[in-house]
Amino acid sequence: MTEHTPLDAAHVRAEAEGTDLARLSFFERLAEAELHLILDDAAELGADATVTPRLVEVEGDRYALGFDLVERLEAFAGGCATVTVSGRRLAALLAHEGLGLALNLGGAPSAQLLPPDAIAWLSRTLAHEPQETDRRIAEIAPPGRLPEALLTALDGKLRLAAGLARYAYLAQAVYGDGMRSHVLGIVDPVPGGERDLARAVSEALVFSGLEAGTLDVVFLRASQPLTARLARHGLRIDLPAPAPAGPVRDPDAPPRLR
Template identity: 40%
Template sequence: MAETPLARAARLFLLRPDDDAARLRLYEVLSGAELVLPLAGEGEGDDVTPETMLAGGVPHVVAHDAIGAVTGATATLSGLALAQMLDGQGVGLALRLGGLAEPLLVAPESLDWLARNLAGGPARVEARPLALHPPKGLPASLLTTLDRRLAQGEGLADAAWLAAVEWSDGSRGHLLAFVGARPGAEEPLAAGINAAVALSGAEDVRLDVTFLGEGDPVLARLARVGLRFDLKDPAEAAKGPPRLR
């Protein structure tokens, strides 16, 4: 089984436990990772109880990074959703990741920090930009994190465009415009970008998020200066008409 992004981030963190960048990357990947939680009993409807283990006298919810690693009843949710669910309860997280002999323990206070640091959400704009330019001056760490986050959003939209922007009020920053977002996908896409910015280690970066339809006139301007990320699901694209020979 291929190593998951969460397992890679955890391995890097374990090699560099005092490296702030490695820790932030672990939290960023964890926030967007799909976690599989074994359940203590079958549960009824939405009323489920995740399996826990004690570590240092503190309860930790057990979570895996792959469905095949668990037998029996499970629940699946993102790392951020789990952190928000456990916020303030004094419960940590025990990550059982492929390739690691022992679970990686995330302390309750770390989960609380993650939930509260990402609680605000990104800036989502409806106003039209005054001028668009090629993206410039964004830290490499943020671009890498954005690329990873957008890869996780495959199938949730057709594409995303990144450009520098000047707004009519005189402010400047960067704009990430999603095109053709699927119904119900706007909130998780926006939350993912918020996490990418907040946990990339980049400071004083303004990144606004907007959602555009295929016929929006701004797209022609973005295509001239912006950086495009293709988010179409490869499996979905493969269902298109056959190529003519």
């Protein structure tokens, strides 16, 4: 018997609660998972390559076979050609071909058939790009009471963004035109990381069930005056540091014994 995985837990919760929020949480876990896809051949998946998944047909729909653990794949299919991709990339690949996903078949708690329309929805959701605006922040205020689902989703997404910034502040902002919104000030982002951070915040809104809500993102340096204002009034969220690099091994050193 294999271990229970985050996908198992999310699926069991969605089945038990039957709420939109629980189902959204399952699809969020699916997007973040590393999935092992059974192939019809041993073609490699390069940056611009295509794959030929092994398909099963159920009631007129075609499904690719994917597993979140290698042990589950091997128990179901034995030795076969496979490729490992992120759930978000797999959703895009399958949606492009009009395919569904046969997930963890063989008795896992998360075993199910995700039809093509569900995969297409996930692909569209993950492809959403945040919109850029140019507005002046006039006032900063404490964030007030926020939905627990949003705070949990933000915490989870920002943990996945380890090393892309130092920390962030969540607060309310009043703009020069009088509009009011919550704002997340992300401090000292690494160059080029802004797009991934903005997308992570956008997905946190969607998967917390608050897609209709708004949460503006602003990127700052620690030395800017707005950062100090956010520090006085906002809720601080620390981002994890990047994982330390392993020691560099001398190529001329003798091999380690196992």
